[in-house]
Amino acid sequence: MAPLRVGFVREHFLTPLLQFQDADQNKTFTLVECPSGTGQLITRLNKDEIDVAIALTDPLISGIANGSEAYKLCGSYVQTPLNWAVITGKDTKFQSISDLKGTPIGISRLGSGSQTMAYVMALQQGWPTEDLRFQINNDIHGLINSVNDGSTSAFMWEWFTTKPWVDRGEARFIGSVPTPWPSWLIAAHPSPERAPPEALTAFMTKLSEYVRAFDSAENRAGPNVEVIKxxxxxxxxxxxxxxxxxxxxxxxxxxxxxxxxxxxxxxxxAGVVKAPQGGFVIGDFVHTEAVKLT
Structure with a gap:
């Protein structure tokens, strides 16, 4: 059986996965880095470049709701919300989220978390979501450049991932919007040839061991800090x-x-998805052979 190709974003949230890879002597999976985030992960699932993705909850769910057949949800990863920072350029006029109304917002890709959360931000602010304007800038470097060259007013990215640029004076935080849902899920291509259920189950069972170890009080007290550092x-x-x-x-x-x-x-x-007549069928979102709905 070929190793599963697992797409991921190299962020601190994925530390348990990286620890699993370091110890995976049998090479049961290979990691495929996707620096542009969940939009890139979904694209690579579509293009048969990865079989599994550990990605953000909202774009995964909205993709399926909007008709994608490239993947189904097959597991949980992070239970807590993601704190999305709202970031602008170092010398811009924008001082708060309310200043951004009607301005172009930078996103990594269409369907990405950075776009979905812009809709959620608009909903919270009472802005018409259909008035939002976006510019695609691919990754964190393109997004930082866009807020400093004036082509966008702001963008949204995870707080601690963006903080080094703010600490260096290359950008500014003007607010944050936590997700109203647990932040990370796992998805896999539904084809048993690409992602055999037994391989998925074995992968996630072992990943659960590393997740539980990382989440333990003992490792939180010190070892996790050194690993992430x-x-x-x-x-x-x-x-x-x-x-x-x-x-x-x-x-x-x-x-x-x-x-x-x-x-x-x-x-x-927020206007990101539209329910079909009769409503959504939750079972349509999940890989029933690999995951249990609770």
Missing amino acids: AKFGYPEEDIKAWLKTVAYPPSCLEIPSHVITDTLSVLEK
Whole structure:
């Protein structure tokens, strides 16, 4: 059986996955880095470049709701919300989220978390979501450049991932918008040739072991800080602050049904998805052979 091709974004949230890879002597999976985020992960699922993706909840769910057949949800990864920072350029006139109304917002790709959360931000601000304008800038470097060259007013990205640019004075935080849902899920191509259910189950069972170890009080007290510092170079105080905000599921093999229904409810209000007549069927969103709905 060929190793699963697992797409991921190299961020601190994925530390348990990287620890799993370091210990995977049998090479049961290979990692495919997707620096542009969830939009790129979904594109690579479509193009048969990866079989599994650990990605953000909202674009995964909205993709299926909007008709994608490239993947189904097959597991949970992070239980807590993602804190999306709202970032502008170092010398712009924008001082708060309310200043951004009617301005072009930078996103990494269409269908990405950076776009979905812009809709959620607009919903919170009471802006018409149909008035939002976007510019695609591919990755964090393109997004930083766009807010400093004036082609966009702001963009949204995970707080601690963006903080090094703010600390260096290359950008500014003007607010944040936490997700109204648990932040990360796991998805896989539904074809048994691409992602055999037994291989998926074995992968997520083992990943659950590394997630539980990482989430333990003992490792949170010290070892996690050193691992993240070594892999990502973040300051110790930032790592400790982030660890206070994040929680992982006891098992990656289960998805609470309310995660899907609650997320769809918000996305529908934001205008990102539209329910079909009779409503969404939750079972259509999941890989039933690989994951248990709770």
